[in-house]
Amino acid sequence: MISYTEAHKKVIETAMDFGETQVHIMDSIGCVLAEDILADRDFPPFNRSTKDGIAVNSKYIKENDSLKIEGICAAGDPQKELKDFANCLEIMTGAVLPDNCDAVIMYEEVDIENGKARISSSPIPGQNIHKKGSDQQKDEVLLKKGEPISSQNIGVLATVGKERISVKKLPKVAIISTGNELVPIDKVPEIHQIRTSNSYSLQALLRQLNIESELMHIPDEKDILEKRILTALKNFDVLVLSGGVSKGKYDYLPEIFEKLSVQKKFHRVAQQPGKPFWFGMHRDYETHIFAFPGNPVSTYVNFHIYFNDWLDACMSASSKNYEIRMNDEVENSTDLTKFLLVSANHEKAVLTGNLVNGNGSGDLVSLSKASGVIKVEPQSAFKTGSAFSYVPFR
């Protein structure tokens, strides 16, 4: 059995590039940019008024002058021109500063009467003007290839006219549940049966990562497992399985993978939950297999501590590291790396957490009370207030 650190390293080592694809701007949130996004023009593209008021030429006017109003510059009007430098033009926020003007005085500082504007102070050149190119200049890189696209980035993409964007392609994933005790969620289970909750948790997690996936259920029968897993290996980039990898008489998956020539990278990790995790790759089809143990907490935690980091590596994105201070004493007297469920809070800008009590890795409702897990090294004990590496669920 290998350690969690070794297992994690082996998973990350198999990360691969799935190529690029073009998506509509509104389907790009959360995707990773596969192209640099350049400024198609200066930002702002013209000297832009930041106030509603009057545009003037500061060199030709002084305090208490009464300036004749030549006209109005609205946002959306092409640039106008101040004819007489001692006059002014009314101007609206977002309008192009007229030619021969170098300052804007806001309405609150002007008295307008009979087509004239009296000013109470001398304007400073450049006041209330958002200067052309002062934010960014044409052809500057606004968003870098490799950056994840956030909602803040959407406005930037829109303003440079990128309706379709080149992003990193995400893997095609099949979620496979195994086990004769499982029934679909629209069926009422017999007393000895349960509904297949892991399939939906996994699909939800993948959806949060923008990955659409296909659900499959395969009964515990070797011939059917072999046939259907072979088909899935040929048609998907990743198979995420839950269940069927431990020591049970019907835990056929490791032997089926071997029969189908899937290269085993490891089976079983010195960790809890999630010890019976099986991970491998089919060389010919380049399909990755994450076969998570069936207990719901094991499946869910393993997805976070392996799959998420693997996907980040595939997207050349760096995984985030969080630290949390625990309000409880924490102890791990086993030889396994433990991942304990915690509920986290922000206290004075510090992330703090409390242990979530649960009934082990079969207690899926305990997951709903948790916001993530902390990693606790084997044979260790910590006082209240100690810091841990934290993996958030959301």
Ligand SMILES: Nc1nc2c(c(=O)[nH]1)N[C@H]1C(S)=C(S)[C@@H](COP(=O)(O)OP(=O)(O)OC[C@H]3O[C@@H](n4cnc5c(N)ncnc54)[C@H](O)[C@@H]3O)O[C@H]1N2
């Ligand atoms: N002799 C041993 N027995 C077990 C060991 C061990 O080391 N030696 N490890 C235990 C650990 S730890 C785990 S975790 C489980 C994992 O077993 P499997 O991966 O083989 O999973 P199953 O036996 O098929 O199922 C376990 C449990 O999970 C439920 N399950 C499975 N799939 C789903 C699903 N899609 N949705 C909801 N729940 C699911 C299943 O009904 C079982 O209750 O093995 C221990 N045993």
Ligand code: MOO
């Ligand atoms: O490790 Mo198993 O994942 O505890 O139930």
